[in-house]
Amino acid sequence: xxxxxxxxxxxxxxxxxxxxxxxxxxxxxxxxxxxxxxxxxxxxxxxxxxxxxxxxxxxxxxxxxxxxxxxxxxxxxxxxxxxxxxxxxxxxxxxxxxxxxxxxxxxxxxxxxxxxxxxxxxxxxxxxxxxxxxxxxxxxxxxxxxxxxxx
Numbered sequence: 001x002x003x004x005x006x007x008x009x010x011x012x013x014x015x016x017x018x019x020x021x022x023x024x025x026x027x028x029x030x031x032x033x034x035x036x037x038x039x040x041x042x043x044x045x046x047x048x049x050x051x052x053x054x055x056x057x058x059x060x061x062x063x064x065x066x067x068x069x070x071x072x073x074x075x076x077x078x079x080x081x082x083x084x085x086x087x088x089x090x091x092x093x094x095x096x097x098x099x100x101x102x103x104x105x106x107x108x109x110x111x112x113x114x115x116x117x118x119x120x121x122x123x124x125x126x127x128x129x130x131x132x133x134x135x136x137x138x139x140x141x142x143x144x145x146x147x148x149x150x151x
Contacts, residue, residue, distance in 0.1 A: 016139075023120060030112035034105070039064055041113065043072055044098065044106040047082065052095035081105060 008014045024038060031041055042062035046053060053061070059069035073096055076082045081102035084094040098106065121129050 012139075023116070026116045026119070027113055030116060031109060034109055034112065036105075036109055039068070039072055040076070041106075041109045043069070043076065044081065044102055045110065047096055047098050048103065048106055051097055054095060058096070076102070 006014065027041075028038055031038065039062050043058055046058055046061045050057075050061075055069050055073060056066050058073070059066045062069060064072075073082065073084065077084055077096070080099055082096045083099055084096045121132075124132065
């Protein structure tokens, strides 16, 4: 392999993608019996932690397009998980709020998702978990801030 090539076994980026894929598959496995997708769960979790987010903010937080989030919000509203005002108070923003049904559904889903995270971290000591968190946060900051060398 050339000097600039990537060796998959030692590529941090590749391993992060593999971990992300394994995490997503495990989370989808526990959410599916609850009638949820990852995006559905992410939307409810975001609304619980940050009530009143706009469609655009929810889409960014769930890593989907605004159009996909709008379709999901319409379905969640129709099924009674969220409410949105009929008219925007400012501009075009229709901030969503969880309903009691949405909160109950989220509690069950959060417990299932938390069990996956516990399983994922089960082979690590508390210090290793703290270190992993700090390392991942640093990687995200470096990529978002544009720090470091660029190709």
